[in-house]
Amino acid sequence: QITLKESGPTLVNPTQTLTMTCSLSGFSLRSGGVAVGWFRQPPGKALEWLALIFGDDTKWYRPSLKDRLTITQDTSKNQVVLTMTNMEPVDTATFYCAHKDRSMTDFDYWGQGTLVTVSS
Amino acid sequence: SYVLTQPPAVSVAPGQTASITCAGNGVGSPSLHWYQQKPGQAPVLVVYDDSLRPSGIPERFSGSKSGTTATLTISRVEAGDEADYYCQVLDGTPDVEFGGGTKLTVL
Numbered sequence: 001q002i003t004l005k006e007s008g009p010t011l012v013n014p015t016q017t018l019t020m021t022c023s024l025s026g027f028s029l030r031s032g033g034v035a036v037g038w039f040r041q042p043p044g045k046a047l048e049w050l051a052l053i054f055g056d057d058t059k060w061y062r063p064s065l066k067d068r069l070t071i072t073q074d075t076s077k078n079q080v081v082l083t084m085t086n087m088e089p090v091d092t093a094t095f096y097c098a099h100k101d102r103s104m105t106d107f108d109y110w111g112q113g114t115l116v117t118v119s120s
Numbered sequence: 121s122y123v124l125t126q127p128p129a130v131s132v133a134p135g136q137t138a139s140i141t142c143a144g145n146g147v148g149s150p151s152l153h154w155y156q157q158k159p160g161q162a163p164v165l166v167v168y169d170d171s172l173r174p175s176g177i178p179e180r181f182s183g184s185k186s187g188t189t190a191t192l193t194i195s196r197v198e199a200g201d202e203a204d205y206y207c208q209v210l211d212g213t214p215d216v217e218f219g220g221g222t223k224l225t226v227l
């Protein structure tokens with residue numbers, strides 16, 4: 001059974017760096033072709049993709065946010081970590097991670113999401 | 121990158137059929153997927169690869185595509201179908217894009 005669970009701070013100060021962790025269960029990024037993506041959703045707004053990492057450590061980033069994002073994997077802990085620098089109030093959102101199967105382009109399993117508020 | 125345009129809202133009476141469109145504007149015609157998101161919950165995949173249904177999704181949910189416009193059709197709509205629906209593509213740029221979402225209201 002595939003599950004993902006996000007963890008991280010619920011409140012960050014402006015200009016700080018956000019670090020979010022996605023803990024994987026029921027699969028490993030070492031399974032060829034599998035990937036994990038990060039997404040965000042500001043309150044009342046649409047979903048937005050942020051980053052994607054494959055088992056071979058290939059990384060994709062949203063072009064408009066590329067300079068602020070870093071996605072990494074910790075295979076020993078079966079986790080994927082996203083960092084986002086220079087957080088601003090407009091970055092307040094629920095952050096999700098999700099699983100993408102090999103050769104597919106959809107995201108079939110999602111974590112429950114974590115709301116991160118940026119405020120002083 | 122690919123741009124996906126959805127109507128902001130669709131309303132339908134219970135038992136009727138709801139159709140939600142997603143118009144694509146970009147290079148090529150990548151496979152398109154649909155997600156249902158209820159308030160306070162994570163998205164759930166309801167249609168993938170334009171017209172395929174994941175296991176556990178009712179047959180009332182179907183997808184189709186003509187050219188660069190895809191349609192999610194929900195037959196015999198129930199109150200529990202009230203949710204936001206998002207379309208999504210992964211293109212070769214590489215980039216992952218979602219539509220702006222459609223709020224389905226069951227009257």
